[in-house]
Amino acid sequence: MRYTKIALLIFGLGLILGLVVVVGEFSRWQRVASALMALGLVTLPIALFADGHGMRLLVRIAARFSRGKSKRARAKSRPAARRRKPAARPRPASRPGRR
Numbered sequence: 001m002r003y004t005k006i007a008l009l010i011f012g013l014g015l016i017l018g019l020v021v022v023v024g025e026f027s028r029w030q031r032v033a034s035a036l037m038a039l040g041l042v043t044l045p046i047a048l049f050a051d052g053h054g055m056r057l058l059v060r061i062a063a064r065f066s067r068g069k070s071k072r073a074r075a076k077s078r079p080a081a082r083r084r085k086p087a088a089r090p091r092p093a094s095r096p097g098r099r
Contacts (some may be wrong), residue, residue, distance in 0.1 A: 003047035011040025 014036025023031045 001051050004044070004051045007040055007047040009040075010043065011037055014038075014040055060074040 018033035
């Protein structure tokens with residue numbers, strides 16, 4: 001949570017500076033205080049993503065799109081088993097014919 005702490009510290013510093021500016025009525029420091037708070041708020045989601053191992057995910061996604069998928073040589077599959085013709089039925093003994 002290293003980056004998240006830094007982002008929260010930046011936001012907190014801007015918040016404290018803003019409080020001092022409002023109480024002390026220092027009009028010149030208002031923009032600096034609001035810029036620090038905005039910077040802290042903008043960097044907070046980025047820091048949370050980076051701390052949550054988001055960089056590893058981005059590297060993996062970038063690697064996938066940067067090079068094509070390598071085609072592995074497929075092992076030859078076995079030919080399908082041939083179907084055998086059913087054995088011919090022996091003809092029954094001759095029956096007496098009709099006449």
